[in-house]
Amino acid sequence: MNLVDLHLAINHSPLFSELFAFVLLVIGLLARKRTLVTAGLVVAIVAALCAFATAWSGDGAAEIIKKSPPIAGVDKALITPHEQAAGYFETASYITAGLALISLIIGWRRGERFRWLDVLIALAVLFSLSVVARTALLGGRIHHPEVRAVVKG
Template identity: 40%
Template sequence: MNQAHLHQLLNHSPILASLFGLVVLLIALLKGNAVLTRTGLVTLLVAALLAVPVQLTGEGAEEIVEDRPGVTHALIHAHEEAAEAAFWAIEVTGALAMLSLLMLGRQASRAGLLSKLTLAGALLSFGLLARAGNLGGQIMHPETRHDVVSDTLGH
């Protein structure tokens, strides 16, 4: 198993975990449910941890696929830039989630505010992760590219 294979196996996990954490945390905050709030925060922390091996295998995956037919430097660069922004967004969100959990455990007065800030970070993170995933998919899946889809549809 090489780094490209590992990257492909792992890359969906932080995207899906961040979406799940976002939805659970949103419902929790709307309902005022402390157990769901903790569940959403833990899920976002897990999403941040899952992003680490995805980020670490990205460079190795690039080296394996960069010379394949149909793979361009522009596609790789766009994905790489988007992935970098997404990675740091989910890491900050994970740190906010951890702080929120600590504050909730101490019943701090600003725990709710920090949980809402974590929710905002989760929304941003999910959007950036989804964009990075979409751009990454275009590298090895030409059928997802706009120019290929347009050509096949005769547009």
């Protein structure tokens, strides 16, 4: 197994962990269930760890693919936009995870977290989710022509 295989195996984990974190946070905030909000905060941190692992494997995978001979169905020119989007997602997920960690520490020390901070984190997770969705789309376009933009002209 090389980094290409690893990247393909784990590349959906950031998307689904961000989605899971968002659902937990929204339900927890609406139902005023601290346990669900706490779970959402923890999953947001896990999403950042998934982002790190996926970016690390993606960097290695990109180098392997760029140096390889042509592969049927793979458009190497689409790797760079995917890498750039992944960088934006990494930043967004790390900031979100940092905020989640701060909220968890505040809750641990005070016994109660600031609701406004948890709402802010839910919005940050939503933003991260939108960025990772775009990153996933751009990554899919590398090898899936059915999701590539159609240009008529």
